[in-house]
Amino acid sequence: xxxxVRQKVIAATRTLVVKVGTSVLSREDDTLDEARxxxxxxxxxxxxxxxxxxxxxxxxxxxxxIGLLGLDKRPDDLPHLQAAxxxxxxxxxxRYDDCxxxxxxxAAQLLLTANDFRQRTRYLNVRNTLLTLFEYPTIPIIxxxxxxSINEIKFGDNDRLAALVSHLLDSxxxxxxxxxxGLFDGDPKDPASKVIPLVESWDESLLKLATTDKSxxxxxxxxxxxxxARTATAVGQNVIIASGQNPHVLAQIFAGETVGTLFMAxxxxxxxxxxxxxYSSKPKGRFTVDAGARGAVERQGxxxxxxxxxxxxxxxxxxxxxxxxxHDGREFxxxxxxxxxxxxxxxxxxxxxxxxxxxxxxxxxxxxHRDNLVVIT
Ligand code: GLU
Numbered sequence: 001x002x003x004x005v006r007q008k009v010i011a012a013t014r015t016l017v018v019k020v021g022t023s024v025l026s027r028e029d030d031t032l033d034e035a036r037x038x039x040x041x042x043x044x045x046x047x048x049x050x051x052x053x054x055x056x057x058x059x060x061x062x063x064x065x066i067g068l069l070g071l072d073k074r075p076d077d078l079p080h081l082q083a084a085x086x087x088x089x090x091x092x093x094x095r096y097d098d099c100x101x102x103x104x105x106x107a108a109q110l111l112l113t114a115n116d117f118r119q120r121t122r123y124l125n126v127r128n129t130l131l132t133l134f135e136y137p138t139i140p141i142i143x144x145x146x147x148x149s150i151n152e153i154k155f156g157d158n159d160r161l162a163a164l165v166s167h168l169l170d171s172x173x174x175x176x177x178x179x180x181x182g183l184f185d186g187d188p189k190d191p192a193s194k195v196i197p198l199v200e201s202w203d204e205s206l207l208k209l210a211t212t213d214k215s216x217x218x219x220x221x222x223x224x225x226x227x228x229a230r231t232a233t234a235v236g237q238n239v240i241i242a243s244g245q246n247p248h249v250l251a252q253i254f255a256g257e258t259v260g261t262l263f264m265a266x267x268x269x270x271x272x273x274x275x276x277x278x279y280s281s282k283p284k285g286r287f288t289v290d291a292g293a294r295g296a297v298e299r300q301g302x303x304x305x306x307x308x309x310x311x312x313x314x315x316x317x318x319x320x321x322x323x324x325x326x327h328d329g330r331e332f333x334x335x336x337x338x339x340x341x342x343x344x345x346x347x348x349x350x351x352x353x354x355x356x357x358x359x360x361x362x363x364x365x366x367x368x369h370r371d372n373l374v375v376i377t
Contacts, residue, residue, distance in 0.1 A: 005198065007256035009238045009264075014171035015053040016250075018044065019162035019228075022063040023179045024244030025092075030067030032060065032095055036244070041099035043250035044139055048105075050254065053134045053169070057142045057162040058096070064088035078150065085146035093141060100139055108138040111145035113153045117164050118282040127168045159228035163239075166232055167275040174232050175253060176225050177244030182261035183209055183222065199263045202230060202377075229263040231279055234377045236269030238262065270374065278334050278374030283323040285314025285341055286331075287348075287367070294326055297333055298375050303366035304335065306355070309348040316341045322368065335373035338364035 020040060027033045040056075048054045062081055065088025066074055075081050089111070097107035110129065116122045133140045142165055144155055155161040159176060166172040186193035186209075199206065210222040229239040242249050242260025252259045270278070289297075293308020304324060316322060318340045324333040337344065344367060346358050356362040 001258055002256045003197075003258045004256075005264075006253075006258060006262060009173065009262065010254055010256050012171055013052060013173040013238070015055065015166075015169040015173070016044075016047050016175065017055045017057065017162055017166040017169065017172050018175045018177060018250070019057040019158055020059065020177045020244050021158070021179070022059040024177055025058070025060040026063045026067065030063055030071075032064050032067065032092065034095065037095055037099050039247045040244070041096070041103060041139075043248075045100070045103045045105060047250055047254060048139070055130065055140045055142065055165060055169070056096075057158055057165055058092065059143065059158045060092050061085040061089035061143055061146055064092050082147045082149075089143060089146070092143075096139075096141055104137060106136070106138045108133050108136075108140045110140055110142045112142060112161070113145050113149050114155050115153045117280040120276065120281070123168075123276060123280060130168060157224040159224040160231070163228040163231045164280055166237055167235060167272070167279060171269075172232075172237055174228070174237060174239045175250070176228065176239065176241045177249065178225065178241065179243065179245055180222065180241075181243045182241050182259075183226070185209065196261050197258050199229075199261060201266070202233075233263050233266045234270075235275045235279065236265045236267060238265050266377065274372075274374045277321055277336065277372065278376055281321040281334065283334055284316040284320040285312065285337075286323045286325050287312060287337075287344070288325050288327060288329075291326070294324075294332060297324065297370075297373065301370055303370040304333075304368040304373065305352060305365075306344075306347040306350050306367050307352070309344070309367060312341055312344045312348050314341060318343075324368070324373075331376060333373055333375045335368035337368055339367055 025033055025036055044054050044056060062085045065084030068087055068091055069084065075084060093107055093109050100107050112126065116126055130140055144158060144161055162174060166174040180188060182195035184193040185196050210226045225241050229241065232239045240253055240260050240262050249259060287309045288311040289308045290310055293304060296302035297304055316337065318338060319336055321334055322337045323331045325331050343359055347355055350358065352365050
């Protein structure tokens with residue numbers, strides 16, 4: 001059934017980012033499900049033909065490596081997982097390329113680590129490559145660079161990676177395809193539970209609906225999908241979680257039909273620069289702020305003034321990304337600091353009119369200007 005809210009979302013979509021999980025792509029014996037890949041390729045091609053840009057974030061490297069090697073279980077140590085990913089990724093991309101070539105398209109492989117998003121220049125390079133790929137008959141296929149990713153540089157899961165990829169692009173719709181039909185209003189195994197068709201606001205009860213169960217092959221679960229949806233909707237993007245086992249899922253989504261769960265964008269689109277500050281960058285330090293400053297930043301969209309800062313943590317230069325945390329240490333915003341850590345310590349808790357004397361000249365009135373500040377919700 002076509003739905004007006006869904007139709008509006010589709011009409012506003014210029015770019016489609018599809019994330020597909022390992023469980024959708026694998027058969028029981030861990031080998032790649034070729035029919036699924038074919039179906040995915042033809043659905044993506046159909047969306048591309050509507051004039052939209054299409055990006056695929058695909059898991060399945062480790063899973064398919066395990067299948068190819070005939071291992072009886074998923075290795076539990078990093079080197080063997082990385083070796084499986086290395087073998088599986090080559091196979092996965094070859095299979096995708098075969099499927100897309102039959103449709104006149106090339107598979108373009110991008111293997112990324114979290115560092116590629118944290119560093120602004122690398123981030124922009126990824127963006128430029130993607131935008132250039134859109135000029136050619138290709139489908140960019142992104143996965144984490146598992147063979148080099150260790151804990152410090154890992155995204156954690158491809159749901160998060162897909163949300164960050166969607167932040168790079170204009171007017172995206174993020175579709176997360178899994179083996180579950182969407183977000184259920186109760187235990188998905190209970191036949192009385194139903195898929196929630198539309199989520200417009202986020203509260204504690206919603207977050208509780210994510211069970212920690214994960215599918216046998218993938219690394220995520222509903223929790224990581226909800227986290228990804230939360231990140232993407234916070235910056236003004238729409239997200240759908242639906243079943244990748246449905247061979248017509250993308251066609252139905254683009255027909256505006258009520259499939260899966262639609263998470264509506266919360267508020268206006270946050271500009272690309274702020275999306276990077278808020279969700280991709282790696283903060284170099286922290287400002288602990290009092291309740292007054294937190295309220296001014298969070299609810300009134302004000303700049304951060306020195307008077308509201310109660311502590312400065314870390315060593316940083318002017319212009320670097322800093323977290324704003326409350327007295328419980330909870331991060332609620334990020335922004336670019338106008339002062340290095342040395343000067344910030346000297347002016348913390350002081351009124352702006354005292355800066356000139358402390359620093360020998362007033363350079364900036366705000367420690368973090370609202371134009372460079374992002375509230376994380
Ligand atoms: N990068 C992993 C793989 O391709 C999957 C990670 C995930 O599914 O979250 O096997």
